Amino acid sequence: MITPGKCKVFALALIFPALIGFLSAKFMNKIEEKSISCTSDYISHLGKEVLRLSINYNMNAGHGFVTMNGGLYENDIKKNDVNLVQSFTYTYENENFIFKHNKNDVFELNDSDVDFLRPHLFDFFIKKDSGPHRETISKLMPGVWIFTISPTPYLICTSI
Amino acid sequence: MAIMKAIFENAVIYEPATHSFYKIENEEDRTTIAIPASLCLLSLLEHRDKIVSHDMLLEYVWESRGMRVSPNTVYQNISLLRKFLADQGLSTEFIKTAPKRGFFISKNININLFYDETSSNDKSKNLSQELNKPIYSKNKSSHKNIIYYIIISCISIIVFCFSYMKTFTVSSSSIPKYTIPKYQELERLDNCRIFRNASLRDDSFFYRIIKNYKLECKNEKWWYFNNAPPDHEVSLFRCSDKFDINAKAGSLSCVSDFYIDGDK
Numbered sequence: 001m002i003t004p005g006k007c008k009v010f011a012l013a014l015i016f017p018a019l020i021g022f023l024s025a026k027f028m029n030k031i032e033e034k035s036i037s038c039t040s041d042y043i044s045h046l047g048k049e050v051l052r053l054s055i056n057y058n059m060n061a062g063h064g065f066v067t068m069n070g071g072l073y074e075n076d077i078k079k080n081d082v083n084l085v086q087s088f089t090y091t092y093e094n095e096n097f098i099f100k101h102n103k104n105d106v107f108e109l110n111d112s113d114v115d116f117l118r119p120h121l122f123d124f125f126i127k128k129d130s131g132p133h134r135e136t137i138s139k140l141m142p143g144v145w146i147f148t149i150s151p152t153p154y155l156i157c158t159s160i
Numbered sequence: 161m162a163i164m165k166a167i168f169e170n171a172v173i174y175e176p177a178t179h180s181f182y183k184i185e186n187e188e189d190r191t192t193i194a195i196p197a198s199l200c201l202l203s204l205l206e207h208r209d210k211i212v213s214h215d216m217l218l219e220y221v222w223e224s225r226g227m228r229v230s231p232n233t234v235y236q237n238i239s240l241l242r243k244f245l246a247d248q249g250l251s252t253e254f255i256k257t258a259p260k261r262g263f264f265i266s267k268n269i270n271i272n273l274f275y276d277e278t279s280s281n282d283k284s285k286n287l288s289q290e291l292n293k294p295i296y297s298k299n300k301s302s303h304k305n306i307i308y309y310i311i312i313s314c315i316s317i318i319v320f321c322f323s324y325m326k327t328f329t330v331s332s333s334s335i336p337k338y339t340i341p342k343y344q345e346l347e348r349l350d351n352c353r354i355f356r357n358a359s360l361r362d363d364s365f366f367y368r369i370i371k372n373y374k375l376e377c378k379n380e381k382w383w384y385f386n387n388a389p390p391d392h393e394v395s396l397f398r399c400s401d402k403f404d405i406n407a408k409a410g411s412l413s414c415v416s417d418f419y420i421d422g423d424k
Contacts, residue, residue, distance in 0.1 A: 009312060017316040021323030036335075045373060046420045095336055119420065138338035141405050144412055146338045151388035153338075154395045156414040 035060040036137065038145055038157035044120040048074050051120040053082060057157055064090055064099070066125065072116055080116050086125050088133075099124060099133040122149075164276035166205055168269060172248050176202045181248055191248075196221050197241040200234070204255065204265050205273065213262035238263055340403050343384060352377035353402075356385040368423040369394060380415060392422030 036059040044051040053070035065087040072080040088099040101124075114126040124133030136148040143159035166174045167184065174181050179198035180190040193201075199221040204212055214234050221237075222229050238255060245254045253266050265271070343355035346363055349370065356366045366385045369375070380398035387394045399414040401407065 006308075010315070013312045013316045014319055017320035018323040021320040022327045025324045025327035041415045043415065043417045044420065045417065137335060139335050140338045140340075140403065141407050141412065143410055145335075152386050152391065152393055152395050153397075154393075154418045155416045156397050156399070158413060159410070 036064075036145055036157070038143075038159050040155050040157040042155055046119050049119070050074070050076075051082070051117070055155070055157070056160070059090060059097075062089055062091065064088055068121075068125070072120075082117065084125060088124075095136065097135045097137050099135060101128065101130070161275040163202065163205055163273050165274040167272040167274075168245075168248075168250055168254075170270060170272075172250060174201070176205075181244075193241070193244055194237075196233070197237045197244065200237050200241055201255075204263060205271070208265060208271070208273075211258045211262045211264045216262065337405065340405070341386070346385075349375070349383075350377035352381050352383055352398075354383040354385070357387065359387060359389055361387055361389045365423050366394075369396075369419060372423060373419070380413075387422070392424065394419040394422050 036057055038057050040055045040057075042051075042053045042055050044053075050073045051070070052073060053068045056067045058065055065085060068082055068084040068086075070082050071078045072082065087102050089102060090100070091098045117126050122133055123130040136150065138146050138148065138153075140146050140156070145157045146153045147155035147157065163176055166176075168174065171184055172181055173184055173187075176198065178190075178192065179195055180192045182188075182190045200217055203217055203220045207216075214231055217234050218229070218231065222233070242252065242255050246252050251266070251269060254269055255263055256266050257263055342358040344358055344363075346354040346356055346366060348354065354366075354370075356363065365387070369385070375396075380400055382399045382402045384397040384399070384403065385394060386397070396417040396419070397414045398417065399412055401412050403412075
């Protein structure tokens with residue numbers, strides 16, 4: 001026989017797990033979906049200069065780092081080696097990722113070391129006192145992200 | 161001779177042997193009463209025209225079975241008995257109190273007693289085992305409670321899983337999906353298919369880039385040019401396969417070229 005007490009228990013058995021499930025999923029989404037781990041072959045062309053880089057992004061739960069390895073070429077002759085590691089914190093606002101430098105990180109590059117990179121890379125990755133960097137990252141397909149600096153997408157990064 | 165049956169007010173039947181009550185017209189629907197209260201009532205019936213003292217009840221119900229209880233236990237059982245009888249539709253004055261002397265059944269109650277001539281005047285068996293039963297025992301099975309809790313648990317788990325999966329799936333697009341722009345195909349270069357995003361930019365713009373930078377068709381057969389006039393910056397994605405949002409993970413590899421000066 002269904003009593004008022006049993007009705008209350010059934011109602012709680014429906015409402016409470018639904019609420020917990022909803023909140024848990026939202027929490028997991030917050031953690032998981034902002035996570036990116038990918039690699040990209042990137043080539044920047046400026047006149048006769050060609051910057052060839054292998055770029056790796058690792059971003060998870062608000063903390064990330066990017067590595068860039070490769071070299072600068074002119075007329076197919078290597079002029080400079082590039083080995084950058086940049087850690088950052090990030091937030092997600094209005095469909096944009098906002099990268100900020102970690103205050104406590106030691107930035108090992110001097111300005112003179114990276115002058116040649118300025119035409120090719122954003123200041124955020126080569127200057128320690130640069131402000132926040134805004135990046136639009138979209139998902140092309142599972143495991144493939146496209147980075148855009150409006151209005152042109154410039155980097156395809158695929159999961160490692 | 162033992163009382164086999166008692167009929168109260170020609171409406172309710174009491175069976176001392178089973179400690180149960182039922183309406184005269186519905187023998188199937190029985191309610192049992194706890195043994196102590198039942199024996200209290202039996203004692204009062206056996207001494208119908210007399211006052212039964214507290215000590216008599218203590219001795220009759222408990223001490224004869226080797227149990228020592230406080231005098232308050234008698235009052236508690238009489239109180240519960242009165243409530244039970246009232247719930248059966250009988251008068252609240254069924255059992256009366258003789259102050260400092262004991263209890264008796266009101267003479268205003270119509271009672272018919274039936275005796276069992278063959279049985280000994282023995283109380284119910286296994287009294288001590290049943291003294292802890294609640295007054296209103298309706299033979300609830302503990303199995304039913306277990307099944308009830310299992311059902312509730314299963315419902316909770318199913319609801320949680322459904323809610324979690326639904327929310328996770330719906331809101332899994334927190335990194336927005338890339339809106340693939342409309343691409344127009346250019347002339348093929350060897351085996352490479354070349355596309356440019358639809359814009360006011362003339363096709364010759366992209367052909368100049370191919371020419372100026374001496375682009376060649378190699379491993380990546382699907383090329384996608386992106387430019388937003390009036391900017392001259394151009395990106396070129398050279399990919400192993402065409403853009404397909406429904407493709408499996410890991411099926412696409414690309415090289416990203418960025419021409420800072422565009423076609424210059």
